[in-house]
Every structure is written in C-alpha cells, then in structure tokens.
Amino acid sequence: MGSDEITDGSVRLRNHGGPPIRP
Structure with a gap:
C-alpha cells in the first residue's frame, strides 16, 4: 500500500485489490 x-x-483497485477510497 504505497x-x-x-x-x-x-487505480486503487488495481494497486491494492481493495474497495475504492473516496476523499
């Protein structure tokens, strides 16, 4: 997780395989 x-x-899904993080 960098x-x-x-x-x-x-992009987060591709990098972490987790749910989308929204600000």
Whole structure:
C-alpha cells in the first residue's frame, strides 16, 4: 500500500485489490 496519494477508485483497485477510497 504505497499509493495512498491516489484517490481514484479504479487505480486503487488495481494497486491494492481493495474497495475504492473516496476523499
């Protein structure tokens, strides 16, 4: 989990395999 600066749900899904994080 090193992409916490990315708030785009799709990108987070590809990077973490988790739910989309919205600010």
